[in-house]
Amino acid sequence: MSFLTVDAGLAARGVHLAVGVAEGETVAVMGPNGAGKSTLFGLCAGLLRPDSGRVALDGRVLADARSTWIPPHRRGVALLAQEPLLFPHLSVLENVAFAPRAAGASRATARTAAEYWLGEVDAADLASRRPAQLSGGQAQRVAIARALAAEPRVLLLDEPFAALDVAAAPALRRLLRRVLTGRTALVVTHEPLDAHLLADRVVVLEGGRVAESGPTAELLERPRSPFAAGLAGLNFLRGRAVVWGPTARTTPPGHLRVVGLGEVSGTVPDGADTPAAGEEAIAVFRPADVSVFRPESAPHGSPRNAWAAAVRELEPRGAQVRVHCDAGSHVIVADLTPAAAAELDLGPDVAVVLMAKAAAVSVYAA
Numbered sequence: 246m247s248f249l250t251v252d253a254g255l256a257a258r259g260v261h262l263a264v265g266v267a268e269g270e271t272v273a274v275m276g277p278n279g280a281g282k283s284t285l286f287g288l289c290a291g292l293l294r295p296d297s298g299r300v301a302l303d304g305r306v307l308a309d310a311r312s313t314w315i316p317p318h319r320r321g322v323a324l325l326a327q328e329p330l331l332f333p334h335l336s337v338l339e340n341v342a343f344a345p346r347a348a349g350a351s352r353a354t355a356r357t358a359a360e361y362w363l364g365e366v367d368a369a370d371l372a373s374r375r376p377a378q379l380s381g382g383q384a385q386r387v388a389i390a391r392a393l394a395a396e397p398r399v400l401l402l403d404e405p406f407a408a409l410d411v412a413a414a415p416a417l418r419r420l421l422r423r424v425l426t427g428r429t430a431l432v433v434t435h436e437p438l439d440a441h442l443l444a445d446r447v448v449v450l451e452g453g454r455v456a457e458s459g460p461t462a463e464l465l466e467r468p469r470s471p472f473a474a475g476l477a478g479l480n481f482l483r484g485r486a487v488v489w490g491p492t493a494r495t496t497p498p499g500h501l502r503v504v505g506l507g508e509v510s511g512t513v514p515d516g517a518d519t520p521a522a523g524e525e526a527i528a529v530f531r532p533a534d535v536s537v538f539r540p541e542s543a544p545h546g547s548p549r550n551a552w553a554a555a556v557r558e559l560e561p562r563g564a565q566v567r568v569h570c571d572a573g574s575h576v577i578v579a580d581l582t583p584a585a586a587a588e589l590d591l592g593p594d595v596a597v598v599l600m601a602k603a604a605a606v607s608v609y610a611a
């Protein structure tokens with residue numbers, strides 16, 4: 246059983262989340278707006294009460310839909326908000342000492358603890374300042390020290406870099422990497438890089454449910470949800486695996502039928518699960534591996550995937566042009582050079598044929 250176990254729902258929000266976190270594990274929580282990230286934190290921190298299921302920490306139920314309710318300050322769960330919420334009238338040291346004081350420590354013990362944690366976040370020299378005299382990055386470090394001074398068993402960080410300017414983020418990222426090592430924590434982030442640097446594992450939420458979970462690198466390489474595919478910058482199609490004939494053709498070995506698009510051929514990557522016929526399967530491919538043709542000049546009889554599509558919009562993207570296309574009921578994006586986009590005279594509503602070699606399409610079981 247996990248150290249922190251959430252298997253809890255809030256019907257009014259259409260949310261039911263099942264998430265387990267091992268002791269000492271840091272988990273990145275990702276997902277689009279409204280996916281349930283804040284609800285997950287609220288359930289853990291004691292800001293929301295589940296109306297089904299329960300939340301438990303180290304075998305002790307923190308909240309359930311019936312009678313159990315441990316109040317926030319007795320859970321051993323610290324929530325760090327996007328904005329560092331420091332008491333404006335207290336010094337930095339007093340802010341950090343507040344947590345041990347509230348837990349019953351003597352003034353001297355609380356002060357010693359505060360000095361220790363300020364040292365841990367490289368903010369010892371800020372001890373006598375007021376919050377108004379801190380930069381955003383400094384205030385966030387102090388807020389982290391305060392959260393840690395409460396000696397929480399679980400730390401919840403809600404987009405810790407959201408309120409920081411880009412210049413302050415790298416130092417805080419290094420700091421968090423250090424303090425999160427071996428700590429039980431959940432971190433909401435929109436950055437795959439932060440998931441990779443700070444967390445052991447990613448949980449992706451979509452529509453109030455856990456869509457997928459796994460090590461960051463694996464999730465980006467073989468996403469199983471449209472959201473994770475978006476993070477990885479990949480086109481994503483979901484369908485059912487098909488096997489042709491009594492002996493399935495083996496090159497290319499992966500085929501799936503995608504509703505609203507047709508058949509897609511790809512290759513099962515090493516280490517991925519080959520889908521059985523009829524099973525749900527996923528195809529992903531890079532926008533750079535999609536070729537765009539005008540219908541009249543599209544090559545025929547090629548073994549590639551070919552989809553009739555219409556350009557929806559063009560988007561400049563660094564040295565490339567990203568072409569968003571409607572192909573059946575799906576959106577497929579292709580990256581072209583500006584010269585190629587100009588030569589094809591692409592624009593909204595222009596009819597095109599999109600092609601992708603089976604070797605460039607990864608197919609695996611959903």
Ligand SMILES: Nc1ncnc2c1ncn2[C@@H]1O[C@H](COP(=O)(O)OP(=O)(O)OP(=O)(O)O)[C@@H](O)[C@H]1O
Pocket residue numbers: 257258259260276277278279280281282283284285453
């Ligand atoms: N106070 C509220 N009352 C009712 N429903 C809410 C409330 N807050 C959020 N919801 C709903 O609960 C669902 C989950 O929302 P939640 O805020 O947990 O998502 P989120 O992943 O944190 O989103 P964001 O990235 O926008 O912060 C959504 O359908 C949302 O509309």
